[in-house]
Amino acid sequence: MSWRIWRSVARRCNMQPLRSWDQSINQMISLSSGKLWRRLSLIAWQASIYWIWSERNGRLHRGVFKTENSIVTSIDRQIRNRIASYRESNTGLASRLLQLWLSSAP
Structure with missing residues (x-):
């Protein structure tokens, strides 16, 4: 499930997702x-890790299960919110990042 979620998000960042954690770390370092694209990819990677870990904890400690689509939607929302947080300090950056993210939507 984690792989399918990451694959969905990575493709939106024009990245070839890797299955190995070590390879993924190296890929992020060498973007x-x-x-x-580097900034957007790192934001997406961080959001994916957060939501996949949150899902793991929800399942393990509370017995709550979300669908893959629900998790990908949460990741998308977090990425949009993170991009929006740049508006006050750098409107141009926020606009360009949002255009990249939205242009890669399925």
């Missing part, structure tokens, strides 16, 4: 597809 070189431009500053905007």
Whole structure:
């Protein structure tokens, strides 16, 4: 399930998702597809880790299960919110990041 969620999000960042944690770490360290894509990819990766871990904890400690689509929707919302947080300090950056994210929507 984690792989399918990450694959869905990574593809929106024009990334080839990797299954190995070590390979994924190295991939994030060596991102070189431009500053905007790099920033968007890191935001997406962080959001994915957070929501996958949150789902794991919900299942383990509370017995609450969410669907993959629900988790991907939460990730999408968090990414949009993070991008929106740039509006006050850098409107141009926020606009360009949001355009990239929305242009890659399925």
